[in-house]
Amino acid sequence: MAWAEEHTIIIQPDTNASKDAPVFQDHPDTNYNDNQLVVSQHIAYTQARSYLQFNLSSIPSGAVIIGARLGLWYSYSDVGSTDASFGVYKVTGDWNASNITWANQTTYAASAAATATVPADPTYDFIYWNILDLTKGWFKGSIANNGLVLASTDETSINGARIFLSSVATNASQRPMLEIIYFNPSPIIALLNVSIP
Numbered sequence: 001m002a003w004a005e006e007h008t009i010i011i012q013p014d015t016n017a018s019k020d021a022p023v024f025q026d027h028p029d030t031n032y033n034d035n036q037l038v039v040s041q042h043i044a045y046t047q048a049r050s051y052l053q054f055n056l057s058s059i060p061s062g063a064v065i066i067g068a069r070l071g072l073w074y075s076y077s078d079v080g081s082t083d084a085s086f087g088v089y090k091v092t093g094d095w096n097a098s099n100i101t102w103a104n105q106t107t108y109a110a111s112a113a114a115t116a117t118v119p120a121d122p123t124y125d126f127i128y129w130n131i132l133d134l135t136k137g138w139f140k141g142s143i144a145n146n147g148l149v150l151a152s153t154d155e156t157s158i159n160g161a162r163i164f165l166s167s168v169a170t171n172a173s174q175r176p177m178l179e180i181i182y183f184n185p186s187p188i189i190a191l192l193n194v195s196i197p
Contacts, residue, residue: 005183005184006066006181006182006183007063007181007182007183007184008179008180008181009058009059009179009180009182010177010178010179010180011054011055011056011058011177011178011179011180012172012173012175012176012177012178013054013055013167013175013176014167014172014175015167015168017055018097018166018167018168018175018176019051019052019053019054019097019147019167020037020050020051020052020053020097020166020167020176021033021037021050021051021097021100021166022036022037022038022039022048022049022050022051022166023048023049023050023051023100023101023102023105024038024046024047024048024102025046025047025048025102026046027101027102028101028102028103029101029102029103030101031098031099031100031101033097033098033168034166034168035165035166035168035169035170036075036076036163036164036165036166037050037052037072037150037163037164037165037166037176038050038161038162038163038164039086039150039151039152039161039162039164040078040152040159040160040161040162041152041154041155041156041157041158041159041160047102047152047155048161049105049149049150049151050149050150050151050164050166051091051095051097051100051105051106051147051148051149051150052070052147052148052149052150052176053091053095053145053146053147053148054145054147054178056135056138056139056145056180059139059180059182060182060184062184062185063139063182063183063184064182064183064184064185065132065135065136065139065180065181065182066132066181066182066183067132067179067180067181067182068130068131068132068134068135068136068178068179068180068181069128069129069130069131069132069178069179070088070114070128070129070131070148070176070177070178071126071127071128071176071177071178071179072126072127072150072164072165072176073124073125073126073164073165073169073174073175073176074118074119074122074123074124074125074126074127074162074163074164075122075124075163075164075165075174076122076162076163077120077121077122077160077161077162077163078160078161078163082120082159082160083117083118083119083120084117084118084120084152084154084159084160084162085115085116085117085118085152085153085154086115086116086118086150086151086152086153086162087112087113087114087115087116087129087150087151087152087153088112088113088114088115088129088131088134088148088149088150089108089109089110089111089112089113089148089149089150089151090108090109090113090134090143090146090148091106091107091108091109091146091147091148091149092106092107092108092109092144092146093106093107093146094106094146095146095147105149106146108148108149108151112153113129113131113133113134113148114129114130114131114134115129115153116128116129118162120160122163126177127164131148131178134148135178135180150164164176
């Protein structure tokens with residue numbers, strides 16, 4: 001019998017428990033809370049970023065996280081024929097999905113926690129970013145869980161708009177998700193009669 005079994009949990013909040021919203025440079029004082037998360041550097045859209053946050057309270061206390069990835073359903077694009085790199089960045093301040101705008105958006109880290117190349121054409125499937133270190137920090141409390149922001153890794157270049165579905169998407173299976181793999185070390189600890197510092 002295995003001493004510690006791996007578990008996978010998918011955190012995919014519904015509209016009541018969700019916290020996500022896009023912000024647009026060309027509408028700096030408008031809050032958007034609809035079914036789209038937009039990220040772009042585009043002649044029509046100007047700059048757009050999208051903020052997300054996940055509640056990790058469903059992960060058992062004492063769990064050891066060994067894998068974590070953010071998944072966003074890629075549903076639409078307004079681009080030419082060029083793939084582009086988009087990053088997820090650690091958010092460093094508190095924010096509220098019901099009133100966040102481009103003008104009042106909170107600060108975030110200068111370096112991306114993870115990047116992914118997003119095709120020019122929509123995949124109608126999830127695009128993933130590996131955010132293991134960030135998720136472990138949130139869970140352990142070494143990093144304040146203010147969520148993350150999705151942005152172009154080069155906001156000085158035109159790379160078009162990518163649109164992902166938000167947590168108010170009609171199809172619940174296509175809403176933003178955080179997939180976490182963890183194991184519970186308690187059986188090993190009990191067997192060896194040791195404690196983790």
